[in-house]
Amino acid sequence: MVYLNRGDREHRHLLLCFIILTVWETGSGQVHYSVLEEAKHGTFVGRIAQDLGLELMELVPRLFRVASKDHGDLLEVNLQNGILFVNSRIDREELCGRSAECSIHLEVIVDRPLQVFHVEVEVKDINDNAPVFPQTQKNLFMAESRMLDSRFPLEDASDADIEENALLTYRLSPNEFFSLDVPTNDEQVKPLGLVLRKPLDREQSPELHLLLTATDRGKPELTGSVQLLIKVLDANDNAPAFDKTLYAVKLPENIPNGTLVIKLNASDLDEGSNADIIYSFSSDVSPDIKSKFYIDAINGEIVAIGHIDFEESKTYKLQIEAIDKGSLPLAGHCTVHVQVLDANDNAPELALTSLSLPISENAQPGTVITLINVSDRDSGTNGEVTCSLTPHVPFKLVSTFKNY
Template sequence: MTKRIGYRNWRWLALWWRHFILLWSTIDGQTRYTIPEELKQGSVVGNLAKDLGLGLSEIFDRKLRVASEAGKQYFNVDAGKGELVVNERIDRDTLCRQSASCVLPLQVVIENPLQLHRIEVEIRDINDNSPNFLTKDRVLKMAELTAVGARFPLESAEDPDVGSNSLKSYILSKDECFSVKVKDIEGGRKIPELVLEKPLDREKKAVHELLLTALDGGTPARSGTSQITVTVLDNNDNNPVFQKAVYKVRVNENSEKGTSLIKLEATDSDEGVNGEIEYSFGEHTLESVLSVFDIDAVTGEMFLRGELDYEVAASYRIDITAVDKGSPEMEGHCRVQVEVIDVNDNAPEIVLTSKPSPVREDAPSGTVVALISGRDLDSGNNGKVTLQLTNGHPFSLKPSFSNNYALVTSGVLDRESSSEYNIEITATDAAFPPLTTKKTIPVSVIDVNDNPPKFSQSSYNVYLKENGLPGSMLSSVSASDLDFGDNAKISYSILDFKVQDVSVSSYVYINSDNGSIYSMHSYDYEKLKGFQILVQAKDHGSPSLSSNATVHVFILDQNDNAPAVIYPSAALGSLPHQKMPRSTKAGYLVTKVTAVDADSGHNAWISYRLAEATDTSLFSVNLYTGEVRTKRAVSEQDDSSQRLLIEIQDDGEPVQSSTVTLAILVEDGLHEPILDLRQKVPEPSKKSGRITLYLILSLASVSVLSMVTFIILAVKCVRNSRSSGSCCMRRDDFDGDMMSQSQSFRSCLSPMSEFSDFTFVNLAAVALRNIFC
């Protein structure tokens, strides 16, 4: 029971410290988590959504994702809970080696809008590695005359763990002649040394079996062992001695193969072969060192054998052994520390933290398009990177932190001018001379409906023949739109407009897709000379834009009307009669035929010709005026009744024509005709008895007046007949508004005249009406 309570207290205390570290890291302005290495896949690191102030729904909507700068994707986000979880086994010893601090930087990318957060996950070491000797068995040869207190470097154990879990101490198995001492050297390393505590006596003990144990500081502690066999030899009692225990060398990483690094020298007080020395690398020198360095066994000169790379290894610690040729052999030891100087041999890199997003052409200045970072594998100034944009683009780079930048808009975008920008970014390091890298990032521009459709013409003129077939195409209008997609798709329509108080839609129809305009029915020039159509082109954008164009439709006249005879009028009878005296001379104007044509232009030009006649030698018709005249004087032999058929033609194509038949009576002793004043006498309205009386008196007065007038006219006609044989009077054409030319012609009145005596009654009735009105 006590153990269980202690375990719970230990878990509570560990949890409290973890939350304390997380809280301390967050307050620092940058989210930081601390976890132990070797956690299982799916282990929770922390609630990332909560720490960044995001709701769970935003994880999906804004596409939250984690990008690792370490190359491998050690972490992932649980989209359902918003937690940062372990995605892959983390071995701190492999990842950070002997570094005291092991921090994995992560970039959290959030879209809509684009945001970049930097978080750090510190990997805490656990004691999962035991100290290890590369050589489990080592043989040392010592002369029995070796002085007490002499020290012999031993192989140091390796422990990948760090801090309290790293190598702490060495223990040597019990032996009265030997002990072990630990020597601390630069870099925190501990080198065990075998110390001779008592003089050796080969005769008493020629071989000493020792067990060297290395212990780390973990709880519980881990250990590793190495078997050391000391063989006691006789003679050669002086060891080779180096001038320094540690030699330091600095060399550029771009040094060529064969470059001399240092010449080592050890001295031996012995003479002869006991003083001859050979140099070599330590017994347990790593292959990675042997592939890069070499040493001349005779001269002790150390030189490059392979290529250096500061980014792979910035320093080397190399153990050198000097062995004489005595019997037994005596050894001397030293260490060479090689520091590699960084050279600017790595060009900077441009990394897209997030892919560039398409940007609307109406996006405001400062809109984030992409997140970009620069990095350089070199160190110091050689690894400092600056990103720049080439000029000429409406974009700029906004610095963030640690060589991170945001690509943002800095000017007005116009998709119609440029639908895609290829933005060239240049990365330059701070070395001298600097190295540069260029990368092109394509950014597409999303169209916005900012251009209305534009007609090819502001107005169109259409000339259409009348009497065309309904449904025939009149014309076609065309508009274009500089936008893209639906924003450039155009529909055509006709705006409502009145033509002769009728909607224009009843006259024409337009195809909404291609702008073709069709007639709804046949047009008659005599009723409609032309009309206008207001066509609208509207795109499918949101909101939509439109523009208008005017179509002027002109109806062209066709010769579809025959000439119509106005005079002589058919109202006077089915066969118009004209009278002429037999005494008529050549050129006498018998009558004038007048016709009109409802068409226009050439189609309305009228000509007259005599088609048939009782006597074609007696009459002629003027081609343009329609005047009927005598070609010669009338003789006694000419028939008293003449019949003329006059054809009237227009100038159209095809020709339209009509005819009129005239009956001409040739009479002897024809008097002057009296002006046709035939009118219908309006019936007097029924009035009171007094009005009736007035009417009777008026009629009586008019009758008397008419009789006096008739007597005067009869006397005048008798007088004139003696000289001319007829009674004639001048009459003006009262149809002048309907004829192309006004004229006067003479007509003769004979006893057979069509004017009856009721003419005078009519005159009286007119006079009476004037009196009462």
């Protein structure tokens, strides 16, 4: 804070109008590097001092330092040679999940005079994750009366990597009864499926054993597999059928527990107990989905029971079964694709990365007081932030760079 002598009343108005201006210099642009995830400790990233135009001998006297929100220990600078190197294990999946872009943003600060540089280190993916199915074995129950071209949905595999390392191809072990139906790119919410190509005969083949394998496109490629045990049943000849095979629902985040998501309706052409239907989630549905949603077994209503958070997950894919009460039950299937809509439920966060307090009473106009980083976890306009100071103070906020 700036104090005024009582004898300087004629200058009071003028001094109160002074503003705090930035006195540091910023680089001509961001410096960009890249590093492979899982690189060993000490791996060379870049000659950061040289690239920023700094002399090695001035790094220590000018208090050269690097700051990174939440990732400060992953990268380090050798002050003797000005080289940026890997300091600790970098796991891209842990750092950025399945995001197509992954970078570590560094803020480099030197004093005397104060300079601030912004360095971006791209973390590149390696094929270090094999495809994984929800189960190692899946049991399927099929009536021998099912018609040819009947489709039986399967849960696809997941791969924690991205791009080519996460693009999967599937193959089914050779057999005479089933082929594999793989959705195209524009049918991503549609699951894999087995398609019946030859009539089943329980008396001849009561059980069938198949192997489903997923292979990624990484180098070297990695694979994962699931055993399919198909038990052939004598059952009623009509399976429940939903109005649609795919339902799309938009759901605001932070809705109260008990909010109706959708009411499903399946019908069965049979009579009596063979037409009575029980609704349930598929056995492949993850515990996370079961903690967020509940389906009424009798009326097919799906309601929200857990906290729906856009920042936690933007979509949910619910695999639903409708099973009749026949002595040899049949099942119909559908997918409910839930899109979560963002709400402005996260306040901006402020972080101080440099602080010069207290302030001398003879501090010159233009003295830097503090550097403030502001972020907001929301998306779109909900994530746009404006900053302001308390009115009638001798300070001013100056933006140094745009939001990432």
